[in-house]
Amino acid sequence: MSQIETFYDVMRRQGITRRSFLKYCSLTAAALGLGPAFAPKIAHAMENKERTPVLWLHGLECTCCSESFIRSAHPLVKDVVLSMISLDYDDTLMASAGHQAEAILEETIQKYKGKYILAVEGNPPLNEDGMFCIVGGKPFLDQLKHAAKDAAAIIAWGSCASWGCVQAARPNPTQAVPIHKVITDKPIIKVPGCPPIAEVMTGVITYMLTFGTLPELDRQGRPKMFYSQRIHDKCYRRPHFDAGQFVEQWDDEGARKGYCLYKVGCKGPTTYNACSTVRWNEGTSFPIQAGHGCIGCSEDGFWDKGSFYDRLTDIHQFGIEKNADEIGTAVAGGVGAAIAAHAAVSAIKRAQHKGDQE
Amino acid sequence: MHDSAEQTTAEHDKPITRRQTAVYVYEAPVRLWHWVTVLSVITLGITGYFIGVPLPTMPGEAIDNYLMGYIRFAHFTAGYIVAIAFIGRIYWALVGNSHARELFCPPLFRKRFWQEVGHELRWYFFLEKTPKKYIGHNPLAQLAMFFFFVLGMTFMIITGFALYGEGLGQGSWADIAFGWVIPLFGQSQDVHTWHRLGMWFLVVFVMTHVYVAIREDIMSRQSLISTMVGGWRMFKDDRPD
Ligand code: HEM
Ligand code: SF4
Numbered sequence: 001m002s003q004i005e006t007f008y009d010v011m012r013r014q015g016i017t018r019r020s021f022l023k024y025c026s027l028t029a030a031a032l033g034l035g036p037a038f039a040p041k042i043a044h045a046m047e048n049k050e051r052t053p054v055l056w057l058h059g060l061e062c063t064c065c066s067e068s069f070i071r072s073a074h075p076l077v078k079d080v081v082l083s084m085i086s087l088d089y090d091d092t093l094m095a096s097a098g099h100q101a102e103a104i105l106e107e108t109i110q111k112y113k114g115k116y117i118l119a120v121e122g123n124p125p126l127n128e129d130g131m132f133c134i135v136g137g138k139p140f141l142d143q144l145k146h147a148a149k150d151a152a153a154i155i156a157w158g159s160c161a162s163w164g165c166v167q168a169a170r171p172n173p174t175q176a177v178p179i180h181k182v183i184t185d186k187p188i189i190k191v192p193g194c195p196p197i198a199e200v201m202t203g204v205i206t207y208m209l210t211f212g213t214l215p216e217l218d219r220q221g222r223p224k225m226f227y228s229q230r231i232h233d234k235c236y237r238r239p240h241f242d243a244g245q246f247v248e249q250w251d252d253e254g255a256r257k258g259y260c261l262y263k264v265g266c267k268g269p270t271t272y273n274a275c276s277t278v279r280w281n282e283g284t285s286f287p288i289q290a291g292h293g294c295i296g297c298s299e300d301g302f303w304d305k306g307s308f309y310d311r312l313t314d315i316h317q318f319g320i321e322k323n324a325d326e327i328g329t330a331v332a333g334g335v336g337a338a339i340a341a342h343a344a345v346s347a348i349k350r351a352q353h354k355g356d357q358e
Numbered sequence: 359m360h361d362s363a364e365q366t367t368a369e370h371d372k373p374i375t376r377r378q379t380a381v382y383v384y385e386a387p388v389r390l391w392h393w394v395t396v397l398s399v400i401t402l403g404i405t406g407y408f409i410g411v412p413l414p415t416m417p418g419e420a421i422d423n424y425l426m427g428y429i430r431f432a433h434f435t436a437g438y439i440v441a442i443a444f445i446g447r448i449y450w451a452l453v454g455n456s457h458a459r460e461l462f463c464p465p466l467f468r469k470r471f472w473q474e475v476g477h478e479l480r481w482y483f484f485l486e487k488t489p490k491k492y493i494g495h496n497p498l499a500q501l502a503m504f505f506f507f508v509l510g511m512t513f514m515i516i517t518g519f520a521l522y523g524e525g526l527g528q529g530s531w532a533d534i535a536f537g538w539v540i541p542l543f544g545q546s547q548d549v550h551t552w553h554r555l556g557m558w559f560l561v562v563f564v565m566t567h568v569y570v571a572i573r574e575d576i577m578s579r580q581s582l583i584s585t586m587v588g589g590w591r592m593f594k595d596d597r598p599d
């Protein structure tokens with residue numbers, strides 16, 4: 001009878017040697033923080049478990065997530081993971097195009113009903129019945145709902161799929177929404193970032209493919225292994241923060257000495273991501289190391305908080321764009337003036353009625 | 359002298375007159391809580407302000423400085439103190455005298471309460487010549503205390519500990535108890551912004567509270583400031599309420 005197809009089979013067919021495969025397994029164990037004992041377990045799983053297909057859809061987006069993904073630090077990881085994924089559907093990376101590509105999508109959905117992983121990059125615009133994003137002649141919204149229906153789990157790549165990102169920023173003319181607004185009945189793993197770090201992306205997908213389960217998620221659906229701490233918690237400039245040593249201006253002494261970027265608007269204290277530990281471009285650097293504050297790209301609505309260079313960000317709720325101190329000083333000033341006036345009138349009244357009080 | 363409280367109210371045919379000059383209103387735990395809260399809120403306001411808009415950069419090596427660390431430490435310590443004191447105050451509202459409860463439950467559904475709020479408002483707008491006497495809070499004060507202080511403080515404690523939980527880390531007690539607040543506001547930065555706005559809300563409360571307390575101490579018919587120090591409410595005249 002037809003034998004099941006494992007990941008190992010697929011990799012061998014793609015020309016990956018057994019030696020490379022085993023290396024990949026230990027690398028993965030290390031990347032996921034799992035300790036050496038897990039490498040054989042991963043190998044065993046990949047040799048024996050039926051492979052899980054991955055469908056990768058693209059909605060309203062800039063493709064920065066894909067760009068990040070294909071730059072994963074270790075070429076092996078990239079090759080292995082990509083060879084697994086390109087088997088199925090990713091209209092940006094796959095060889096086939098047009099009707100052929102759409103046919104593959106349909107085939108995978110039918111053949112692996114309830115078993116495949118759906119990875120979504122970008123998000124659906126709802127305005128004008130979804131006409132702002134058309135894939136294969138149909139609104140992306142339809143494709144997304146269709147592919148999500150029979151998926152085992154869904155990965156939301158990047159801030160677009162997770163929170164909405166730039167296309168959902170005010171005034172959001174296309175009414176773009178994060179995917180959890182339209183898919184409400186499936187587990188969604190959010191991997192936010194604009195883009196997310198390559199190693200984080202491969203780490204998450206490898207974990208799901210090898211163990212067949214979801215990684216442990218936090219309250220908002222992000223994998224804890226990469227998103228449980230803020231940039232600020234592991235930032236190498238943190239001692240300067242605690243010491244009260246800040247870059248006050250971009251060209252000052254503090255900037256040259258590598259002081260903390262808090263006062264020039266660093267969002268590290270409010271941003272959950274792995275940049276300060278995993279870093280970017282094969283672990284070379286990350287924005288703060290290059291001298292620029294974190295802009296909070298993995299946080300909900302980071303485009304709508306006013307300037308990237310202000311520590312106190314704007315509030316929109318009152319129909320005005322002011323920060324808490326601007327509103328606070330105005331109100332406190334008004335109340336102060338009212339108190340002064342009231343005190344003056346009270347004093348006059350009291351002087352007038354001095355006699356007839358008691 | 360003090361224990362003759364309410365003696366004249368027995369004479370039903372006469373208008374209610376308070377002949378005694380002092381009533382014991384604020385028990386020791388309430389007074390202690392009040393002044394602990396005053397000190398803590400001042401500390402929280404000042405340190406909180408400088409957490410968001412830090413002082414100018416410290417010269418020297420990072421290892422020799424810990425200014426921001428001390429400021430934040432003072433903030434968190436005062437935060438704990440104010441929160442524990444607040445819980446203690448709620449406990450005292452349950453076991454203390456009736457005045458200890460006024461702060462938490464203004465009788466919003468009683469008509470007479472609103473009439474007296476109206477009277478107080480007219481007094482503040484210089485439309486009444488004489489204020490009424492109150493042993494506890496006057497109704498307007500009770501209302502303002504509830505909305506500005508009780509709700510404001512609750513908001514600050516909840517958002518404060520939610521932010522604190524971020525520092526303690528996931529799975530910490532503060533994260534488990536208050537971590538849900540962060541997504542409720544959107545993200546951490548929004549909680550910071552609202553926590554800061556809450557500071558200004560309390561600043562406005564404190565300004566008004568201090569002004570009114572001093573003014574009433576001078577112009578009303580009862581003592582206020584000394585009452586929160588010693589607990590006894592003194593009345594300045596013997597006329598009916
Ligand atoms: C009267 C009550 C309080 C006032 C006026 C106050 C004021 C402030 C202000 C102005 C900030 C700076 C916000 C910003 O710009 O980001 C702040 C931050 C903070 N507050 Fe409070 N706060 C109060 C109560 C509390 C309480 C009860 C706690 C609980 C421990 C708390 C914990 C925090 C934390 C953790 C931060 C963030 C510190 C950081 O980002 O480094 N606060 N507070
Ligand atoms: S540079 Fe940013 S993340 Fe680093 S310590 Fe300063 S505020 Fe925190």
Ligand code: SF4
Pocket residue numbers: 193194231271272273275286287288293294295296297298
């Ligand atoms: S440092 Fe901040 S803004 Fe930069 S990539 Fe990381 S999370 Fe995004």
